Amino acid sequence: MEIDKAIRESDDERLKTKYKNAIFVIRRALALYSIEEVAFSFNGGKDSTVLFHLLRAGYYLHKEDEIHANREGLTDHVKFPLRTIYFETASTFTEINSFTYETASTYGLQMDIIRLDFKSGLEALLKANPIKAIFLGVRIGDPTAVGQEQFSPSSPGWPPFMRVNPILDWSYRDVWAFLLTCKVQYCSLYDQGYTSIGSIHDTVPNDLLCIHNPKDGRRSFKPAYLLPDGRLERAGRARKSSAPASAKSSAVSNGDINTVDIHHNSLLTASVIAVGDEILSGTVEDKLGASLCKKLHAIGWAVSRISVVRNDIDSVAEEVERRKGSSDMVFIYGAVGPLHSDVTVAGVAKAFGVRTAPDEEFEEYLRHLIGEKCTGDRNEMAQLPEGITELLHHEKLLMPLIKCLNVIILSATNITELDVQWDCLVELTRHSSLLVSEPFASKSLTMTISDVKAAQPLSKLRLEFPDLYIGCYRESRNGPLTVSLQGKDQARTEAAAEALCKKLEPGALH
Ligand SMILES: Cc1cc2nc3c(=O)[nH]c(=O)nc-3n(C[C@H](O)[C@H](O)[C@H](O)COP(=O)(O)O)c2cc1C
Ligand SMILES: Nc1ncnc2c1ncn2[C@@H]1O[C@H](COP(=O)(O)OP(=O)(O)OP(=O)(O)O)[C@@H](O)[C@H]1O
Numbered sequence: 001m002e003i004d005k006a007i008r009e010s011d012d013e014r015l016k017t018k019y020k021n022a023i024f025v026i027r028r029a030l031a032l033y034s035i036e037e038v039a040f041s042f043n044g045g046k047d048s049t050v051l052f053h054l055l056r057a058g059y060y061l062h063k064e065d066e067i068h069a070n071r072e073g074l075t076d077h078v079k080f081p082l083r084t085i086y087f088e089t090a091s092t093f094t095e096i097n098s099f100t101y102e103t104a105s106t107y108g109l110q111m112d113i114i115r116l117d118f119k120s121g122l123e124a125l126l127k128a129n130p131i132k133a134i135f136l137g138v139r140i141g142d143p144t145a146v147g148q149e150q151f152s153p154s155s156p157g158w159p160p161f162m163r164v165n166p167i168l169d170w171s172y173r174d175v176w177a178f179l180l181t182c183k184v185q186y187c188s189l190y191d192q193g194y195t196s197i198g199s200i201h202d203t204v205p206n207d208l209l210c211i212h213n214p215k216d217g218r219r220s221f222k223p224a225y226l227l228p229d230g231r232l233e234r235a236g237r238a239r240k241s242s243a244p245a246s247a248k249s250s251a252v253s254n255g256d257i258n259t260v261d262i263h264h265n266s267l268l269t270a271s272v273i274a275v276g277d278e279i280l281s282g283t284v285e286d287k288l289g290a291s292l293c294k295k296l297h298a299i300g301w302a303v304s305r306i307s308v309v310r311n312d313i314d315s316v317a318e319e320v321e322r323r324k325g326s327s328d329m330v331f332i333y334g335a336v337g338p339l340h341s342d343v344t345v346a347g348v349a350k351a352f353g354v355r356t357a358p359d360e361e362f363e364e365y366l367r368h369l370i371g372e373k374c375t376g377d378r379n380e381m382a383q384l385p386e387g388i389t390e391l392l393h394h395e396k397l398l399m400p401l402i403k404c405l406n407v408i409i410l411s412a413t414n415i416t417e418l419d420v421q422w423d424c425l426v427e428l429t430r431h432s433s434l435l436v437s438e439p440f441a442s443k444s445l446t447m448t449i450s451d452v453k454a455a456q457p458l459s460k461l462r463l464e465f466p467d468l469y470i471g472c473y474r475e476s477r478n479g480p481l482t483v484s485l486q487g488k489d490q491a492r493t494e495a496a497a498e499a500l501c502k503k504l505e506p507g508a509l510h
């Protein structure tokens with residue numbers, strides 16, 4: 001079997017391991033389900049092309065075992081019997097379409113072309129066929145991989161089947177190592193700078209592969225397998241899902257996968273998460289949370305929640321998962337480092353459903369900082385969430401800041417370190433408008449009247465100024481009551497202060 005032979009003859013040990021594991025998953029599925037009960041979801045993309053050849057190899061090996069044939073007994077051209085499903089839409093690239101059809105004809109695939117959306121199409125397919133498991137070319141780092149394992153039942157609300165993901169743990173580099181080692185055909189778009197292919201409406205060649213010809217000013221693109229950093233595979237794709245709370249996601253073709261075009265007029269919200277058993281036991285007092293709130297407020301951000309969680313991956317993951325969806329930005333600190341209790345980075349990875357993987361760039365920084373003690377694969381600190389991490393460098397920082405989509409991991413352990421990291425962050429994100437927001441216009445009034453007397457005028461004020469935040473606090477039960485008025489419009493805050501003064505009896509204001 002030519003695929004199996006090509007991998008066996010290769011000296012790429014990593015590829016061999018990935019291949020072996022994927023074949024194991026495929027053979028496991030073929031042992032669990034009959035051929036009529038499995039299907040292969042093929043869309044002509046690079047990942048499904050890899051999966052297709054793995055399935056051919058896996059099926060061949062499975063068959064070989066099943067009939068106890070010697071190698072001569074089975075020819076290389078064992079017919080591929082898996083039902084293959086292709087969801088075709090009007091917005092599919094013609095190159096993808098023709099590659100899919102050509103592959104089907106070359107290998108004699110029994111292909112079902114479905115022209116419905118995924119869910120309805122799968123419902124119809126399952127009604128008409130006894131399918132129990134579907135092979136997919138989903139990889140960790142794909143947005144759709146969140147929470148998936150090699151065998152994952154379909155989501156609630158979807159028709160029931162097992163999703164089988166043999167290449168879930170493959171990296172971008174592994175995919176290209178496989179396609180090139182096995183010398184198999186792939187869709188021509190990948191030779192034109194496309195690195196991940198969606199619909200014609202949301203996909204462009206990856207700018208990181210762009211070459212400018214200085215003579216005629218023309219742009220051309222290098223092939224996909226030359227992309228130096230696989231984490232930027234989706235840089236040619238428009239961002240869709242998981243946009244932060246009030247951020248308007250935008251198509252990105254500038255190579256920065258994490259760029260988010262924040263809508264300036266809306267109120268931006270942040271969550272702050274501290275990680276530390278010692279804070280929860282009262283051994284250590286958390287000062288960073290309050291400082292971060294002050295800093296965020298000063299640049300016009302509203303902090304919607306500050307929480308403290310235990311040094312435990314699941315506790316961190318659970319909190320980050322909740323906050324990353326409800327806030328525009330999440331700031332997390334504590335438990336960053338190489339100790340057993342330093343679980344923040346892993347927790348963030350888990351919240352995004354990605355694994356942690358060694359980051360060469362980060363490792364280089366660590367090497368400078370801690371020298372040779374920091375060795376390749378044993379260096380836990382160099383493991384960062386794969387596919388979603390951006391390192392923010394600043395000359396004043398010994399280590400770059402870690403940004404995972406809308407979560408910023410701060411390594412500061414005290415106020416002085418936090419001040420430095422914060423200033424660098426603000427400076428770094430100034431031009432990308434990441435943190436830019438209208439500052440708050442605030443006004444404070446101190447009143448000497450009782451809460452009972454203040455209640456009614458304040459209630460009325462709230463109805464008149466629903467666009468403002470009206471807060472009250474007192475430093476002691478018998479002391480004065482401070483009313484704070486905050487909004488994004490100076491004139492409105494002034495007007496509210498004036499309106500409140502009018503509502504109060506003379507002398508009530510301090
Ligand atoms: C065979 C197959 C099975 C799928 N099963 C699920 C599922 O169980 N749950 C789910 O949320 N999405 C499921 N999807 C949808 C994908 O997760 C995802 O939305 C789609 O592949 C993304 O394509 P897009 O980037 O073009 O939107 C399935 C898709 C296919 C093709
Ligand atoms: N239109 C479709 N028809 C059939 N299967 C699909 C379709 N879209 C996605 N899939 C399944 O989902 C998997 C993941 O899709 P994804 O777009 O991430 O990968 P790909 O298309 O194979 O490669 P690329 O990342 O280069 O686009 C595919 O490998 C395939 O199994």
Ligand SMILES: [Mg+2]
Binds near residue numbers: 043045196198
């Ligand atoms: Mg694709």
